[in-house]
Amino acid sequence: EVQLVESGGGLVKPGGSLRLSCAASGFxxxxxxxxxxRQAPGKGLEWVSSISSSSSYIYYADSxxxxxxxxxxxxxxxxxxxMNSLRAEDTAVYYCARDHPLIVGAPHVWGQGTTVTVSS
Amino acid sequence: xxxxxxxxxxxxASTGDRVTISCRMSQGISSYLAWYQQKPGKxxxxxxxxxxxxxxxxxxxxxxxxxxxxxTLTISCLQSEDFATYYCQQYYSFPRTFGQGxxxxxx
Numbered sequence: 001e002v003q004l005v006e007s008g009g010g011l012v013k014p015g016g017s018l019r020l021s022c023a024a025s026g027f028x029x030x031x032x033x034x035x036x037x038r039q040a041p042g043k044g045l046e047w048v049s050s051i052s053s054s055s056s057y058i059y060y061a062d063s064x065x066x067x068x069x070x071x072x073x074x075x076x077x078x079x080x081x082x083m084n085s086l087r088a089e090d091t092a093v094y095y096c097a098r099d100h101p102l103i104v105g106a107p108h109v110w111g112q113g114t115t116v117t118v119s120s
Numbered sequence: 121x122x123x124x125x126x127x128x129x130x131x132x133a134s135t136g137d138r139v140t141i142s143c144r145m146s147q148g149i150s151s152y153l154a155w156y157q158q159k160p161g162k163x164x165x166x167x168x169x170x171x172x173x174x175x176x177x178x179x180x181x182x183x184x185x186x187x188x189x190x191x192t193l194t195i196s197c198l199q200s201e202d203f204a205t206y207y208c209q210q211y212y213s214f215p216r217t218f219g220q221g222x223x224x225x226x227x
Contacts (some may be wrong), residue, residue, distance in 0.1 A: 035216075045156075045164060046209055046218035055122075059214040081145075095163055103169045105211025106154040110163035 002026040002109050004096045009114030016086050016118070022079040022111055029076035030054075033099040035074030035107050036081050038092035038116075048094070049081065050105075064090075087119045122146055122210050126219030132227040137198045141222045143208035146187040155184055155193045158221075159204045165208075167174035168193065198224070 008020040020036070036048040049070040050059045058070055069082040079096055093115050097107030124145035133139050143153065151171035156164040166175045168184040170190055181196045195202055203226055208219040 044221040045158075045209075045218040047209075047218065050214070050216070061215050097163075100166065100169060100175075103154075103211070105152070105216060106166060106169045106209070107164075108166050108175070110165075113163060 002098075004098060004109060004111035006094065006096050006111045006114035009094065009116045011117045011119065012086055013120050014087060014118055017084045018084070018086065018116060019082065020081040020094055020096075020114055020116070022081075024077045024079065024096075024098070027098070027109075029072075029077040032101075033057075033104055034072060034079045035097045035099065036070060036079075037095045037097055037107065037110075038090075039095070039113075040089070040092040043092075046092070051079070083116070086116075088118050090116060092116060092119045121215060122149060122213060122217055124208060124210060124217050125210055126222055128175075128222060129220060130226045131222055133198055134227045135198055135200055135223060137227075139195045139198055139224060140173055141193040141224075143186075143191040143193070143219050145191075145210060148188045149210045149212035151187045152210055153184075153186070153191050154209045154211065155182075155207065156205065156207045157202075157204045162194045164207065195224075 005023045036049045067085045071080045081119045093113040095113045096111040099108040100106045100108035126142045153171045155168040158164040172184045206225045
């Protein structure tokens with residue numbers, strides 16, 4: 001079964017850091033581009049970052065550029081998001097998502113999400 | 121940045137209705153558009169990609185059309201399980217962008 005499981009969310013103070021992880025199983029992780037997408041409480045979906053299969057290409061939303069770092073370890077079938085200098089507006093459910101096998105850029109398999117709350 | 125205008129933001133409909141959701145781009149994206157369905161407390165699910173290609177397993181009452189700047193998601197005969205929020209998303213360029221969402225509620 002294809003599965004993505006996020007972890008690492010929690011409550012953090014403004015200015016703090018958090019590292020999210022996403023464990024992949026049931027597919028050849030190293031063959032797919034991966035994404036982080038977030039959703040603030042009661043709001044819509046916001047793309048955060050994408051990384052190509054071999055980490056050669058990395059992209060960020062302007063709202064997180066310079067503060068967040070996406071990475072992956074294909075040997076461990078894992079995706080990461082290092083989040084620094086966190087702000088209240090980063091509070092959201094963070095989803096790890098795998099691209100569609102035929103379409104780069106259309107997230108197809110999604111994890112259940114992990115909640116990040118930034119508050120003092 | 122490609123801006124997306126999705127409308128309406130709220131759609132009240134009854135079971136059996138035909139509903140249409142629109143997504144307009146600030147610039148042309150060919151057919152690089154996907155549609156997602158999201159239910160409360162759940163992750164989004166991909167319905168359509170390449171503007172009009174139905175994802176495997178998605179009921180045929182869902183259809184997508186359009187290219188360039190104007191796109192439409194149609195549900196031909198609304199079922200109870202279709203009451204949810206729908207999002208369009210462009211993957212023509214980075215940053216990827218989502219529409220604001222359309223909540224389809226029971227009338």
